Amino acid sequence: MSEAINKNSSTPLVLVGAGIAILAVGVGYLAFSGDEQEKPQPAPVVVETPKPTYTPPPVVQPAKPVAPIEPVAEVSPPDTADIPEPEPAKPPKPELPDLNMSDNLVQTDLSQVYSGTQASNLFVNQDLIRKFVVFVDNAANGDLMQSHAPVSAPSDNIKVVAGEDNTYTLDASSFKRYDPYVSLFSMISTDTLLDMMNKYQPLLDEAYQEIGYTDQGFVNKLIDAIDVALATPVIEKEIKLVAPSAMYKFADPELESLSGIQKLLIRMGPKNQLKVQARLEQIRSELIK
Known part of the structure; x- marks a missing residue:
């Protein structure tokens, strides 16, 4: 207006x-x-x-024609479900000592993992990584070498019940000898075990190469050893033994034909064996991912 x-x-x-x-x-x-009278004009x-x-009026310039506004095409928002979330940055691996000097660090980590328990006392004190690697290599090949085990042997002797004709029955109380070792293996999470494996992988691979393997990493041998252990049958019935020499053997030829690591699992008793196999199954599932 x-x-x-x-x-x-x-x-x-x-x-x-x-x-x-x-x-x-x-x-x-x-x-x-x-007046109507004429007067001098x-x-x-x-x-x-x-x-x-x-x-x-001021000159008004004609308005410039305005170009029609093109309708803007609606752009659908991106589907966030198709956008992968960025992976969290992985922390750098810590500096590791030389393999020959690694025992102190390994023992420190084990003491922290098993803090408040006596479990760490079951581990040997020298060449922990090398002994673990050699033990796993032998287990994958079906052998059991206690001299290369990363843990000490049970202090109690095996208990048997004598029968006729020089036969024996494995006393179920002998299974308890392995309870501390099963607790050692079961009390920490699978993630913690894998974190330690990942931390020490360079030293594990180095120790693995020392015994002659240069074409593959140690983790492949570990999976092979786990597969052997998982194939061990669970024996619920009484286990018969014979003593042809200073050592007991399984009276059942099929059991006696099993590998050393499989016979060890059977001597642990069915409950302990199932606990160990359950944890090994979890570890294997993570290793093959």
Whole structure:
């Protein structure tokens, strides 16, 4: 509205000027034409009508044509389900000592993992990594070498019940000899075990190469050893033994034909064996991912 008023602001001034001119002429006419008698005509008084001042309206430039607005195509938001989340940055592996100097660090880690227990006392004190690697290599090949075990042997002797014809039955109380070792293996999580494996992988591979393996990593041999252990049958019935020499053997030829690591699992008793195999199954599932 204010724009229309501004454009026509000169119009009222023109009308006022014209009105004043008409009013002046009318007054003069009434003042000098009152008598009908002729009188000498005075010189006409010329009343100049003021010329109206006219201000032309401002020139308005024609508006530039506005290009039509193209409709904006709707863009669907990205499907966040298809955008993979960035993987968290993995912390750098810690600096490891030389393989020959690694026992102190390994023992420190084991003491922290098994803090508050006596479990760490079951480990040997020298060449822990080398003995573990050699033990696993022999287990994968079906052998059991106690001299290369990373843990000490049970202090209690095997218990048997004597029968007829130089036969024996394995006393179930002998299974308890292995309870501390099964607790050692079961009390920490699979993630913790794998974290330690990952931490010491360079030293494990180095020890593995020392015994002649240069074409594959140690983890492959570990999986092979786990597969052998998982194939061990669970014996729920009484286990018969014979003693042809200073050592007991299984009376059942099928059991006696098993590998050394498998016979060790059977001597642990069915409950302990199942606990160990369950944990080994979890570890294997993570290693093959």
